[in-house]
Amino acid sequence: MKLLFQGDSITDGNRYKDKASRWDKNHQIGHSWAYVVTGALTCRHPGKYECVNRGVSGNTVKDLMLRWQEDALDERPDVMLLLIGVNDCSAIADGRMRPEEYGTVYRSLLRRVGEVSPGVRFILLEPFLIADDPRRTAIFTDLCRTVREIAEETDSLFIPLQDDFVRFARHDGRDLWLWDGVHPTEAGHYHIAEKVLAAGGQIFGTEAT
Secondary structure, three states: OOOEEEEEEHOOOOOOHHHOOOOOOOOOOOOOOOHHHHHHHHHHHOOEEEEOOOOOOOHHHHHHHHHHHHHHHOOOOOOOOOOHHHHHHHHHHHOOOOOHHHHHHHHHHHHHHHHOOOEEEEEEEEEOOOOOHHHHHHHHHHHHHHHHHHHHHOEEEEEEOOOHHHHHHHOOOHHEEEOOOEOOOOHHHHHHHHHHHHHOOHOOOOOOO
């Protein structure tokens, strides 16, 4: 089973990106939540999973579209895990993206993968942000709603995260979970991975283990 992790810096995890370095298995997956998910699945089920990370720091959905052929379609995944949105929020707030483009492009990304890889399953992770700016918070709320709607439309697994991190920040302080309001700490990445592993058991075929 081939798992493809896609998104921005939260998924990227400072992985090695040039093709010449992909032999280096210490660094090809990065050190994000994708690393934790990969470690858990491949440890518990040796030889069952191939895990590939193609997250790129700074990306929006429009950036994903520009590299989608090589970094998604050509990979032919059985499962694609997608977490994208925080940079889109900034782009919308700054006038570099129209609000409706997020959902339109997001849907197109999934549709194109489904056309090339029939039977692919999608795990859509809700983006998250802790911001003091009410306008950005309102924009982000709309983006989160859009991902939930797309998950329902496409019969994808939806992983809610925004309310979790807001609750954690109120209880423990933001810096213990999202050190800058955007990027997770080790605890934050582990929490994301735990939710993916718990909710994705049926997709991964790990429910009985």
